[in-house]
Amino acid sequence: MKLGEALLQALKARGAGEVFGIPGDFALPFFRCMEESAILPLFTFSHEPAVGFAADAAARVRGGLGVAAVTYGAGAFNLVNPIAQAYSEKTPLVVISGAPSRQERSSGLLLHHQAKALDSQMRVFQEITCDQAVLDDPRTAPALIARVLRSCAEYSRPVYLELPRDMVDVEVGPVPDLAPTPFNAEAMTACAAEILARLKAAKHPVLLPGVEVRRQGLESRVAELARRLGIPVATTFLGRGLMIDQDLPQLGTYLGLAGDEAVREAVEGSDLVLMLGIIVCDTNFGVSGHQLTPSQTVHAVDREVRVGHHTYANLPLPELVEALLSSATTRPAPTLQYARDLPAGLVEDEGPVTPLDIVRGINDLFRASGPMPVASDMGDCLFSALDLVDTDLVAPAYYASMGFGVPAGLGIQAATGRRSLVLVGDGAFQMTGWELGNARRQGLDPIVVLFNNRSWGMLNAFQPGGRFNDLEDWNYAQAADSLGGDGIRIRTRAELGAALRKAHDTRGRFQILDVQLQPGAVSPALQRFVGAVQRLSQPRLA
Numbered sequence: 001m002k003l004g005e006a007l008l009q010a011l012k013a014r015g016a017g018e019v020f021g022i023p024g025d026f027a028l029p030f031f032r033c034m035e036e037s038a039i040l041p042l043f044t045f046s047h048e049p050a051v052g053f054a055a056d057a058a059a060r061v062r063g064g065l066g067v068a069a070v071t072y073g074a075g076a077f078n079l080v081n082p083i084a085q086a087y088s089e090k091t092p093l094v095v096i097s098g099a100p101s102r103q104e105r106s107s108g109l110l111l112h113h114q115a116k117a118l119d120s121q122m123r124v125f126q127e128i129t130c131d132q133a134v135l136d137d138p139r140t141a142p143a144l145i146a147r148v149l150r151s152c153a154e155y156s157r158p159v160y161l162e163l164p165r166d167m168v169d170v171e172v173g174p175v176p177d178l179a180p181t182p183f184n185a186e187a188m189t190a191c192a193a194e195i196l197a198r199l200k201a202a203k204h205p206v207l208l209p210g211v212e213v214r215r216q217g218l219e220s221r222v223a224e225l226a227r228r229l230g231i232p233v234a235t236t237f238l239g240r241g242l243m244i245d246q247d248l249p250q251l252g253t254y255l256g257l258a259g260d261e262a263v264r265e266a267v268e269g270s271d272l273v274l275m276l277g278i279i280v281c282d283t284n285f286g287v288s289g290h291q292l293t294p295s296q297t298v299h300a301v302d303r304e305v306r307v308g309h310h311t312y313a314n315l316p317l318p319e320l321v322e323a324l325l326s327s328a329t330t331r332p333a334p335t336l337q338y339a340r341d342l343p344a345g346l347v348e349d350e351g352p353v354t355p356l357d358i359v360r361g362i363n364d365l366f367r368a369s370g371p372m373p374v375a376s377d378m379g380d381c382l383f384s385a386l387d388l389v390d391t392d393l394v395a396p397a398y399y400a401s402m403g404f405g406v407p408a409g410l411g412i413q414a415a416t417g418r419r420s421l422v423l424v425g426d427g428a429f430q431m432t433g434w435e436l437g438n439a440r441r442q443g444l445d446p447i448v449v450l451f452n453n454r455s456w457g458m459l460n461a462f463q464p465g466g467r468f469n470d471l472e473d474w475n476y477a478q479a480a481d482s483l484g485g486d487g488i489r490i491r492t493r494a495e496l497g498a499a500l501r502k503a504h505d506t507r508g509r510f511q512i513l514d515v516q517l518q519p520g521a522v523s524p525a526l527q528r529f530v531g532a533v534q535r536l537s538q539p540r541l542a
Ligand SMILES: Cc1ncc(Cc2csc(CCOP(=O)(O)OP(=O)(O)O)c2C)c(N)n1
Pocket: 378, 379, 380, 381, 400, 401, 402, 403, 424, 425, 426, 427, 428, 429, 451, 453, 455, 456, 457, 458, 459
């Protein structure tokens, strides 16, 4: 089999559903191979950041691997930011970069697209991926592909494959199926026993599932564990949208001082917080009223399990969950006091629209017509998304790069066939919103709700008064038609309600709802975060 085809077959066999990419001369043979073999559908964009964001969202929403294919140098370096985000937020994403041929590398010439040296690109990607390989030898390429793709899945992090353009059509053997990386079964048993003993002794245990639970397809098994152990479940800022389809004793989303006080007390006052696949970062725990201590937590992430003050190495999360389930004794379900009533009932009058009105309108639409998968960008839209009804939600809630929303909405529909709803601010839309021009030819038609406050408003909320945050209004609705979609400017709540229903009923063309927000109008969630940060920045009384 040709190396290019062997690689595509191996990706498909391991859960990839499509490739997102932009070609270049170093990648032309691989793009031709993709088109002629049709092993995986190819979706192309106009700028590589969108390629990375779309591949990231595809992996998050569907599971399996996301795939981003680019050319060497100018293409791959454009991809660094989205891959850094995928690394930080633990998305299993495969970067395939075309590269100079073996003959070109030994020509003695400086090659176009190269940076400092021919392997500079590899060195950059070593910082934002968990495994890498150059496929420059047909004898080793299949085994390298197998190893790197296994790392991608087991560590739920991006990986990097460099594919010299003269290698794509070289005959290779099949990519072997590798057994999972082994682990110490005795250590797994001991670890599970120790966790269960701590849970048994705990009076108010809480389970916090994190992104690894979604990335490794463990939501139903973790839900079964919560039910079996009778432990209430809380999600985090980054884990918003997790466990929504599970019949569970759900507390809600833990946001520290910026969230629901009852949820905060349940988590911070717990004598055992079981954190499975959680990233312990500032957006998850930065506004905590009380920082969780090792004595009150068990934390499993990145194949390590920290129990109190000691750590078990190389214990994969899926097997840990099964080990806990196999020995867990059934305990009664917790009596839950917390049921959050989410914003709804948009008043469709002539009043100006606020971010909370947008949430009300979307929640009304989802309750009337069924939820859509949501992609949120960074900005106040991300905080607004916290108050959406339960639905599949992908959002950069930790690395927090702008530009994610529209490409992610396109990636969701490419990967699942489900039309997405995108939440994006005007600043982030200016970065990647124009990728909507690639929607129609590829059969994609997201609904884009644009929070237009004519500013980098979130920054104003944290540090008011900077004129440098002001933006011009580019009249995004007017641009829609030239890009192949429909757009409408919305000034009142009545216009918002009607536009959401019309957009939902219009298929085949993307929809831009350019919602004019009053300057300074922010979501309650962002207001709570700003208040919590200010509260924590006050000198603490001794
Ligand atoms: C790639 C990148 N560059 C800068 C920044 C820093 C930033 C975080 S939030 C923000 C303003 C976002 O403005 P927008 O209009 O989209 O949304 P809103 O605040 O609701 O008005 C900036 C510039 C980030 N996070 N990513």
